Amino acid sequence: MINMLTAVLIATGILVLAFGVIGILRLPDFYTRMHAAGKTDSLGAILIIAGFALYNAQSLLFGDILVSIKILFIAMFIFVASPTATHAIMQTAIALGVEPWRKKEEGK
């Protein structure tokens, strides 16, 4: 039962990471690429790490539960740090005056 839940969590996380990679390859502009990268990266990583914590804690030994709590610390850190890093890169790009992508007009 717990194995199945772990498999579902990790497969969903890898799928979300794959969506992020497709987005970073296909989208036209730096800001839109960051839109794809910033969210899917943190969500996918947190899902996979939650699956690992669940799988590791199923023996219910004290040491394994401590390791699981440490794994959840990684998830918490990524939850805080990944949006912060994305925000910092975005702020730098805006401060340097990177132009957002627009649809080409008819006359040009």
Next chain:
Amino acid sequence: MQPFWTIGAVAIVLLIFPTLYRMIAGPSIFDRIIGGNMIGTKATVLLLFIGVLFDNVSMFVDISLAYALLNFIGTLAAAKYFQHRPPVVSRDEGSAKEEARP
């Protein structure tokens, strides 16, 4: 459960390669920074996979945590560095306007 971990680790490695393409070929410097950040996050997860495959999770969790910290610090340092020293941009990309440079 062993084949599942192997397939998951291989999938993560295969996802790293397109991100590496964006990091090498990315038109502006910010694409490269965000590509490096994504590769770091995937490597954090991949270290956990390696820990389960080698049956030694308690050691690899520490490495993974340290890698996440270093990834965050590195991305933040690169972002702040280029805020004070604008990157050299080729003409056709045109990412940074001339008058916007401090």
